[in-house]
Amino acid sequence: MLNQIENVENFGSLANDFFVNAPFGIIITSSDFIIYDANELFCQILGVKSKDIKDKSLKLFSANKEIFLGIQKCLLCYKDNYTYNHKPLKGKMRFACLDKYSLLCNVSISFIVKSNACVRIIWFIEEVSFSDYEIIDKSFQDFFECFFYDDPMISIVVNPIDGKIINVNPSAVEFYGYSRELIRSMHIWEIDVHGKKKVQEQMESLCKIRQRNFHSRHRLFSGLERDVYVYSGVITLSGGVLLLLHVVDDTDRINSEVIIRRQTEDLQRSNSELEQFSYVASHDLRQPLRVVFGYISLLEELCNRIYCNNLKNIDDDLYKEYNEYMFFIKNAVERMDRLIVDILDYSRIGRRQNIVDIFSLYDIICEAVFDLNPLIQETKAVISIQDNMPNIQCHKLEIVRLFQNLIENAIKYRHPDRVSIITISSYGDIDKYVVCVEDNGIGIESCHFDRIFGIFQRLHNYSEYNGTGIGLAICKKIIEHHKGKIWVESTPGIGAKFLFTLSRIGKRSPAPTLLC
DSSP states (O other), X not given: OOOOOOSOSOOHHHHHHHHHHOSSEEEEEETTOBEEEEOHHHHHHHTOOHHHHTTSBGGGTOOOHHHHHHHHHHHHHHHHHSOOOSOOEEEEEEEEOTTSOEEEEEEEEXXXXXXXXXXXXXXXXXXXXXHHHHHHHHHHHHHHHHHHHHOSSEEEEEOXXXXXXXXXXXXXXHHHOOOHHHHTTSBGGGTBTTOHXXXXXXXXXXXXXXXXXXXXXXEOTTSOEEEEEEEEEEEEETTEEEEEEEEEEOHHHHHHHHHHHHHHHHHHHHXXXXXXXXXXXXXXXXXXXXXXXXXXXXXXXXXXXXXXXOTTTSOHHHHHHHHHHHHHHHHHHHHHHHHHHHHHHHHHTTTSOOOEEEEEHHHHHHHHHHHTHHHHHHHTOEEEEOSSBOEEEEEHHHHHHHHHHHHHHHHHTOOTTSOOEEEEEEEEOSSEEEEEEEEOSSOOOGGXXXXXXXXXXXXXXXXXXXXXXXXXXXXXXXXXXXXXXXXXEEETTTEEEEEEEEEBXXXXXXXXXXXX
């Protein structure tokens, strides 16, 4: 190999003869790696003609970034000091040849500094000898074997020509249950349940694509079959190609997917049956109640006429007893009808095809207050709404129902000695908003804070406060459907605060502060 040539004005005839007849390839490039000239031997190495590579970047023929970066550092050093105080750069580079294979070469690099301080780079290139390849192959073999045998993933090397299993790592021996000697005497289709023909077609496809991942099913020594996911790659050797298969046991995941799919189907079927029940309940179950209520009303009207026309012949105590019975029957029918309606409403939360959109919380509250206006007027309750309420993303009808239930509860459980005042406010950050519905009613004992959100949970007798015990359970389900939470804070005799979280989007909505 030539020693470094520095500050030479030109090659001269001797240098030219050496350039042409050197037993190794020579290239001359600029400092930015543009090829000025190349001798015949280098062109033979690449399988190209000299005219085809002149004025092209050497980087087009090699991707060894380390070599190019090293040269650039030397050029920066020269730019600072105007001298080259270093030995020629040496290393190994791979060149892309015309027939697409990659050729490993020994490279020695020197510099020429012309009188005008223009830099030329001389590349001396030799093909790697067979002995060098042996050293490289041995190093790679040692590395591959270490990686292959220590890899916790199941690894198999297969000859795609005849399907013979060449090697397996300990993880494969443990997974399949065969001894290493036995499995190495087998063909890949003896463990792949898809059979010889399909496996051969698959191996041919893998060799063409070079890399592919696929699902398969492998048989173990015990006879059990396992679903696997296979990562494949091609190993190119001087004698041909081998397939390296990394196998992942995918059985548990696939079984889990099957279970989830079945559970989903069961859930969809259950929901469909529940929808059918809702239809039956809303029509068939309520219809007999309407008939009973209608006939009771007719019977009541008939008895009243008889009593009025035959005052002397009917005992007053008997008539009063009759009226009391009729009242109990009508009240029970009305309660049953309301209970059915509330159960239906509870079952439909989250399953209606309501449009999720952005709404003004103030507008939603106003709609709930408007629906409750007769009750508000009757009880002379005062509804106070905080200014500047937020916009929220929600199912509008469900949130309207939420506020109706909370406001109606606040009025129902008002303190007997004062006017009911209900204050609705909100606070929070960018993502979540906390809404508070506060009243000055009778309050709730702390031991009941969790209980009141359960379905059919009542803290008072029906004779004291009517209702079905589902209202707050509906509120909780609505909030949970909106990915929020609801809770209560209360002092008995002072009042209660019902607080819940909602997602909000956009600017706040201006609103008046008092509605009556």
